[in-house]
Amino acid sequence: MAALRHGDPRRWLAQVYPWVKAPFIVGAPMRVMSGPQLAVAVSSAGGLGFIGPTLKVEDLFSDLQKAEGLIQSSSIASLTQRSTTALLPIGVGFQIWNGDLKVALSAVQEHRPCAVWLFAPRHGQNELNDWTTGILEASPETQIWIQVGTLGEAVEAVRSSTPPHVLVIQGAEAGGHGRAKDGMGTIALFPEIADATRESGIPLIAAGGIMDGRGVAAALSLGAAGVAMGTRMLAATETRISKGYQNEILRATDGAASTVRTQLYNHLRGTFGWPEQYSPRGLINKSWVDHQNGVSFDELKHHHDEAVKSGDAGWGPEGRLATYAGGAVGLVHSVDPAGVIVESVREEAKNIVLSLASAL
Numbered sequence: 001m002a003a004l005r006h007g008d009p010r011r012w013l014a015q016v017y018p019w020v021k022a023p024f025i026v027g028a029p030m031r032v033m034s035g036p037q038l039a040v041a042v043s044s045a046g047g048l049g050f051i052g053p054t055l056k057v058e059d060l061f062s063d064l065q066k067a068e069g070l071i072q073s074s075s076i077a078s079l080t081q082r083s084t085t086a087l088l089p090i091g092v093g094f095q096i097w098n099g100d101l102k103v104a105l106s107a108v109q110e111h112r113p114c115a116v117w118l119f120a121p122r123h124g125q126n127e128l129n130d131w132t133t134g135i136l137e138a139s140p141e142t143q144i145w146i147q148v149g150t151l152g153e154a155v156e157a158v159r160s161s162t163p164p165h166v167l168v169i170q171g172a173e174a175g176g177h178g179r180a181k182d183g184m185g186t187i188a189l190f191p192e193i194a195d196a197t198r199e200s201g202i203p204l205i206a207a208g209g210i211m212d213g214r215g216v217a218a219a220l221s222l223g224a225a226g227v228a229m230g231t232r233m234l235a236a237t238e239t240r241i242s243k244g245y246q247n248e249i250l251r252a253t254d255g256a257a258s259t260v261r262t263q264l265y266n267h268l269r270g271t272f273g274w275p276e277q278y279s280p281r282g283l284i285n286k287s288w289v290d291h292q293n294g295v296s297f298d299e300l301k302h303h304h305d306e307a308v309k310s311g312d313a314g315w316g317p318e319g320r321l322a323t324y325a326g327g328a329v330g331l332v333h334s335v336d337p338a339g340v341i342v343e344s345v346r347e348e349a350k351n352i353v354l355s356l357a358s359a360l
Helices: 011-015 034-046 059-071 076-081 101-111 125-138 151-158 185-200 211-223 232-234 243-251 263-266 286-292 299-308 340-360
Strands: 024-027 049-051 088-095 113-119 143-148 166-170 176-179 204-207 224-230 259-261 278-283
Touching: 024 034, 024 088, 024 299, 024 340, 034 049, 034 088, 034 340, 049 059, 049 113, 059 101, 088 101, 101 113, 101 125, 113 125, 125 143, 125 151, 143 151, 151 166, 151 185, 166 185, 185 204, 185 211, 211 224, 211 340, 224 232, 232 243, 232 340, 263 278, 263 286, 263 299, 286 299
Parallel strands: 024 049, 024 224, 049 088, 088 113, 113 143, 143 166, 166 204, 204 224
Antiparallel strands: 176 278, 259 278
């Protein structure tokens, strides 16, 4: 069972992840795109990087093996060697609804990541309990992170028989998959969850719409122990991403007008079966426009598959390929090394907090 935390959540996180610098910045486990290079780069910069779900289950083992090699030549290798638990200073994320628990347990037991991020169960908290129990049996020192998007999910997780070590609170601004209909923005959702879960002592990580130090400072003021960044990391040099996709992240502005939550892009890519409460946010493109104009799915699928053959040209407003991104995508202006992103965001947040403090 995951033990409840007591005292200052930020201090506890600093003890569990000794290489991390304040404020706590996390690289979200984006499917496929958050690979070993990105995860290790984020952790090496004083954050906590996560490897995302892989296309094939066997790819998880190769990703973790690559990460181990990268860590040995990184700035955090010495911390890992001195640790009594010898956990990898990176985490791994799993989509529960289509995940393979047996494979996940084998990978966690063999490589022992410091954290496992669980998301999107088909059968609610009971399924999360099964995964939590299994992971802690495979690697007792590994910390369990659970992503939630509503107050009800958060309260249920905290009160469960296997509460997580960390809760990730995802606001509706987030890119990728989030709540389809009942999501709430981070600034409204986070404080209510913080109030409802305060007695548990479980650290809360804010996710959704955080692109720079301003977002970090805002999240800290809401009571967050740290922040998770996904869309901003799509423009990191270490991210496994097509150039066309990355160019779209830089081009896009006005997320309220240029993004939409829909399962259409999943279905065009051949992905079916997501639980109905989840839906991805992506940039509007020709596929969506034609769909709104009544073009049949079969025709949309044909055009999509042809666009796949065109490489980077398949992305863009007139393209057909999915560009999952958060509502604050208009704040991403450059491609930078992940370490530079983490360090610059951290310093900007510190300067903002100090400036505000001095003005009061």
